[in-house]
Amino acid sequence: MAAPSILCRDLTLSYRRHPAVHHLSGRFAPGSFTAVVGPNGAGKSTLLKGIVGLIRPDSGTIEVDGIRRTEIGYLPQQAALDRGFPMRVLDLAAMGLWRQSGAFGRISGAMLARAEAALDAVGLSGFENRTVGSLSGGQFQRALFARLLLQDSRLILLDEPFAAIDARTAEALLALVGRWHREGRTIIAVLHDMEAVRRSIPETLLIARDPIAWGPTADVLTEANIDRSRRLTEAFDDDAEACERPAA
């Protein structure tokens, strides 16, 4: 299976004309595993949303090659979900089988068995019939990983997957992501823990709205680069003029 790749050409993504990702060009290679790091408000989540197609580029393009957009496995930041929803953990994981079951098809016994196996793989066996409301933050995140596992996508985008979970769980999940990488999938993960990135992730994109550096992790995460990224002012300039940088 050929792994998907993503090509950004002079990409700008913005909110009400204020750029969150500014003139980004580069390529996520097939089968690559890239960490996206940068300060708050640097446009990391925005970039993932742009790739999935939740927001449209203001200028420039994103070309996703080798996979349809609707097949991308995307794990958004946790906050958006209603944790009090009366849904079983097994049913949450089984949403990952959507491509097989569709909106109307039957969910067979074999599919449920796969969902159970996925929960087992993230250490949630025995939780199948509990409601999602009874899970802790870390357990809930693991259940979302089980769903992602079942989606079996060749392109996986993770938005701060380890925020608010304990170190042991984070390590177990990172190992799972590493296995996906070895299986030849293309993976992009927004992360905060620079040490973890240095240890386990081969490529890094450092952005602070404008791209700072992109390449092998050791070359990107230098003191000088990180220092530059910290100089990003978080607030948008209300009096900013139109950006006149010529298209690359």
Place this chain on the structure above:
Amino acid sequence: MTLLDIVAGPFIEFGFMRRALIGCVALSLSGAPIGVFLVLRRMSLMGDVMAHAILPGAAVGFLLSGFSLFAMTFGGVVAGLTVALAAGAISRATPLKEDASFASFYLVSLGLGVLIVSLKGSNIDLLHVLFGNVLALDDASLILIASIATVTFLAFAVIYRLLVAECFDPGFLRTIGGAGGAVHFVFLVLVVLNLVGGFNALGTLMVVGLIVLPAASSRFWSEGIGLQIVAAAIIGIVSSVVGLIVSYHLGLPTSPAIILAAGAIHAVSILAGPNGSILRQALRAQHLRG
């Protein structure tokens, strides 16, 4: 007089009581999934708003052709959907939040509806539209209610998984290319249909009660969505039966009696239901070891 006489007597003796019972049972059944999802989507008050929004449409039907079932139903559906869509569109296009936008629409609708009914009819007519006349359901009304219940069940069978996904994780549905917007729209249509079906029986103001009260109560009886729907249907039916019997024996108006019966069950649910009720929290047993 035996208990059987008190409970079954009115229904055995009078055809209009049997009709009222059938109408209310059908409404309770189809209102159950509608209500449960309204509550899940935090739209319980939107149900109320849409019920008011139906009023001017039904009133225009009434103005043009009197108590014509078809005219009032058609007008109600058109008005209800227009308000639901317009309020949604305004909240997306302007900074006004959806609840504020819905509230403004329904206040205008209510004023407009009452004005139009009074143009032609008497206060009695207005009362009929606002509070229904469940003891005078004719064949056509019963068939309408039953048809709407059938359509509701079929539609839910088709959209159930999409609707659950759209309620729980709309972002997921969007990224996998599911038609979240279309599902929401189908759901709104079903809400309006049920409100219109119910307004003949219980009136525009009371019908929401038979949809939302049992659903709000059901979460105290079960954790899962499927069982909540079943519980809501049972609570709706019991409320209808109790309300009809009480109103018959004590000579009380029927639709308020039904809604108050549902309200009483709601109070019991909050106090003593098995899932998260006040009593359950107070009686929490000794915690376990692990």
